[in-house]
Amino acid sequence: MNAEAPDPGVLAERIAAIASDKKAIDVRVIDLRGIVSYTDFFVICSGNTERQTKAIHDAIHEELKKGSGRLLPRRTEGDRESRWILLDYWDVVVHIFTPEAREYYRLETLWGEAPARSVG
Numbered sequence: 001m002n003a004e005a006p007d008p009g010v011l012a013e014r015i016a017a018i019a020s021d022k023k024a025i026d027v028r029v030i031d032l033r034g035i036v037s038y039t040d041f042f043v044i045c046s047g048n049t050e051r052q053t054k055a056i057h058d059a060i061h062e063e064l065k066k067g068s069g070r071l072l073p074r075r076t077e078g079d080r081e082s083r084w085i086l087l088d089y090w091d092v093v094v095h096i097f098t099p100e101a102r103e104y105y106r107l108e109t110l111w112g113e114a115p116a117r118s119v120g
Contacts, residue, residue, distance in 0.1 A: 012043050016119040018056075024046060025045065027043070030108070030111050043092060057085045083101040085097075095107060
């Protein structure tokens with residue numbers, strides 16, 4: 001069971017920083033508050049290879065699990081194939097792509113009206 005969740009904005013920034021530390025490319029935080037009801041933020045990033053996307057996933061998962069909040073994702077998808085890995089932390093949903101998968105799904109364009117910022 002998760003401890004009290006941190007502020008979603010703070011959590012999104014922390015996840016983006018962990019991804020950046022693992023050399024994720026094109027890290028973006030998208031603010032979806034008031035646009036969708038199921039989450040507050042997306043953190044979207046890419047790894048150059050499937051191996052790197054898995055390493056980014058592992059770093060985020062481990063850092064949040066061992067941190068003071070002991071956060072665990074509600075759901076994880078795609079970690080076996082590692083082309084598009086999703087970590088659902090309720091108020092923050094993390095998407096880690098290979099460059100090809102990111103280009104194909106173009107997730108940022110679906111939320112073009114949402115405030116977004118690049119990290120790193």
